Amino acid sequence: MPTSPSTSKPLMSPKNKTMILVIGVLLIAANLRAPVTGIAPMIDLISQSFQLSATQAGMLTTLPLIGFALFAPPSAYLAKKFGLEYTIFSALVLIAAGLLFRSVGNVSALFIGTALIGVGVSIGNVLLPIVVKRDFPMKVAIMTSSYVLAMGIASGAASAFSIPLANDYQLGWQGALAALSILTFIAMIFWLPQLPHNSKPTTVNNSDLKPVNLWNKALAWQVSLYLGLGSYFTYTVIAWLPSILIQTGFSSEEAGIVHGVFQIGTALPGIFIIPLMAKLNDQRLPAFSICFIAGVCSVGLLYLPQFSYAWSFLLGLCSGAWFILGLSFISLRTSSPLQATTLSGMAQFIGYSLAAIGPMLGGYLHSIQNGWGAVIIMIVIVCATAGSIGLLAGRKTVID
Numbered sequence: 001m002p003t004s005p006s007t008s009k010p011l012m013s014p015k016n017k018t019m020i021l022v023i024g025v026l027l028i029a030a031n032l033r034a035p036v037t038g039i040a041p042m043i044d045l046i047s048q049s050f051q052l053s054a055t056q057a058g059m060l061t062t063l064p065l066i067g068f069a070l071f072a073p074p075s076a077y078l079a080k081k082f083g084l085e086y087t088i089f090s091a092l093v094l095i096a097a098g099l100l101f102r103s104v105g106n107v108s109a110l111f112i113g114t115a116l117i118g119v120g121v122s123i124g125n126v127l128l129p130i131v132v133k134r135d136f137p138m139k140v141a142i143m144t145s146s147y148v149l150a151m152g153i154a155s156g157a158a159s160a161f162s163i164p165l166a167n168d169y170q171l172g173w174q175g176a177l178a179a180l181s182i183l184t185f186i187a188m189i190f191w192l193p194q195l196p197h198n199s200k201p202t203t204v205n206n207s208d209l210k211p212v213n214l215w216n217k218a219l220a221w222q223v224s225l226y227l228g229l230g231s232y233f234t235y236t237v238i239a240w241l242p243s244i245l246i247q248t249g250f251s252s253e254e255a256g257i258v259h260g261v262f263q264i265g266t267a268l269p270g271i272f273i274i275p276l277m278a279k280l281n282d283q284r285l286p287a288f289s290i291c292f293i294a295g296v297c298s299v300g301l302l303y304l305p306q307f308s309y310a311w312s313f314l315l316g317l318c319s320g321a322w323f324i325l326g327l328s329f330i331s332l333r334t335s336s337p338l339q340a341t342t343l344s345g346m347a348q349f350i351g352y353s354l355a356a357i358g359p360m361l362g363g364y365l366h367s368i369q370n371g372w373g374a375v376i377i378m379i380v381i382v383c384a385t386a387g388s389i390g391l392l393a394g395r396k397t398v399i400d
Contacts, residue, residue, distance in 0.1 A: 012193075020193050021135060022143075025128065027187035028088065029147030030154035031095055032124045035117045035180055036064045037238060037263070038158030041256060042166060045173045050107050060114055061239055062359060067118020068125065068352030075126035076201075076345035080338075083198035084134075088127050089191055094120030096184040103178035126341075126348045130201060133331040133340050140331045141277055141324075145270025148324050152267020152316075154183065159263055201341045214342050214399065222393040223333050223343065226287065227326030228351035229386035232358040233294060234319045236379060237262065239359035241301075241312065244372045248305035258312045265316020266323075273321045283332075287325055287390025294318035295383035302376045325390075326351075335398045343399070358382075 012020075039046070039060055047057045078087045094116050102113025132143045158180060165176035214220035241262060245255040276286055294315060301311040330347060334340040365374040 017193075020190065022146075024187065024190040024194060025131060025143065026147055026150040027183070027190050028092065028124055028128060029150040031092065031184050031187055032121050032128070033151045034154040034158035034183070035095055035099055036061070036121060037155045038162055038180055039114075039177065040238065040259075041159055041162045042173045042176060045166060046110070049173065050110070052107075059111070061235075062356055063111065063114045064118035064121060065235060065352050065356035065359075067115055068122040069349055069356060071119050071122040072126050072348035072352065073345045075123040075348070076341045078123070079127050079130065079341060080200055083200050084127055084131060085191070085194045085198040087123060088131070089188065089195060091120040091123035091127070092184055092188045092191065094123070096181050096188070099181040099184060100178055103174040105174055122348065122352070126344045129327050129330050129344050130337060130341050133334075134201075134337050141328055144327050144331075145273060145324050148320055148327070149267050149270050152263065152265075152320055156260060156263035156267060160260055201338045214339070214346055217399050219333055219393070219397065219399050220343055220346060222389055223326070223329040224347040224350040226329065226386055226389050226393045227323075227347045228354040229382050229389070230319070230322035230326050231351040231355035233322070233379060233382055233386070234266075235355040236358035236362050236375075236382075237298075237315060237319065240362050240366070240372070240375060241315075243366075244301060244375070245305070245308060247372060248302065248308070250305070250308070258308055261309055262312040262316040262319075265313045266320035267316075269317050269321035269324060273324055277328075282394050282396040283325060283329070284391050284394035286321070287394040288387045290318050290321045290325065291383045291387030291390060294322070295380045295387075298376050298379045298383070302372055322386075325394075329393055333393070333398055339399065 043057050043060065046052065046060070075087070078090075082090075098113040098116030098118075098120060100113070101116060102110045104113075128147065129144070132140055132147075136143045162173075162176045165171050165179055166173045169175075171179065238259075242255040242259050245258055250258065273286060277283060280286070297311045297314045297318070301308060301315070304311075326347070330340055330344050334343050362375045362378065365378060366372060368374075
């Protein structure tokens with residue numbers, strides 16, 4: 001009697017595989033900002049615990065940004081050597097280790113753990129856009145805005161719940177910081193199904209036979225500087241917004257709430273920026289407009305503080321939209337996954353080098369003036385410069 005052909009079905013349908021991949025990407029994105037910004041509300045508690053100086057406390061914010069800058073270029077090399085999936089999983093391991101290590105209760109572990117987080121987040125920042133370009137080539141803008149939304153929601157939640165976890169639930173600042181690792185472990189679980197499909201950017205596309213040195217390409221510099229100045233703007237505002245508000249008459253508690261409004265604003269621009277981009281032939285108009293609005297709102301923050309809730313929300317929208325455009329340019333201005341990997345490393349290196357300078361320079365300007373006027377002028381200059389560069393990076397073209 002003849003045997004019937006095998007009718008066994010794959011363990012997981014293509015639709016379910018795609019869904020798991022999307023969830024994995026969003027969970028990874030959720031771990032790329034919250035571990036860095038979530039420590040800000042607890043800086044005073046940590047400083048009191050270890051008797052840290054203002055400079056040492058500031059390093060807890062600046063150190064990850066230095067890690068971002070130093071490890072952005074090696075991230076692209078690691079992906080080419082070991083594969084995207086393995087390298088991203090390793091980044092999650094570093095983030096989890098850093099979150100737990102900086103919570104063990106001594107100064108050395110605090111700074112070492114913070115540095116590990118910086119390395120892990122840097123790798124994720126560089127490689128996640130490459131996964132999006134490779135696996136969602138027709139939905140780059142939608143996926144980019146979605147994972148920026150995930151980043152904003154996670155960072156806002158981390159800022160909002162850190163103090164209640166530390167005080168109301170009596171975990172202390174150590175327990176509150178360690179609690180963030182739960183999200184990292186969940187991301188690792190959802191990324192495990194991708195490990196058997198590990199691939200290297202150099203083998204994704206047969207056209208990737210001869211890598212291009214993008215450091216001598218004008219368009220690569222335009223994209224990198226636009227994203228970099230956006231990072232400079234965002235982390236300067238994150239670092240000093242509460243202090244600016246307090247000087248204009250807000251209590252520290254209300255300044256924290258307004259700071260949360262800024263974080264919420266960063267999570268929402270995908271709602272309007274993606275439909276807008278779909279209707280435009282290129283991205284020059286949104287690239288310039290975002291920077292212009294950010295500059296105006298920065299001035300309003302200092303000179304019309306009664307509208308600070310509105311200014312902060314609009315600044316958050318601009319920050320998120322700026323970031324979405326900058327990341328989108330990495331995919332939109334390149335012609336292959338390998339080229340995108342190289343540009344991502346270059347842009348992240350330049351971006352976080354600038355981001356590390358912004359908060360420190362802002363603090364220095366404040367210290368010599370004992371006010372925030374010079375800092376606001378600095379931010380306006382950054383916005384004006386980025387708007388001009390955005391008119392170039394937003395053109396509908398790709399790197400030769």
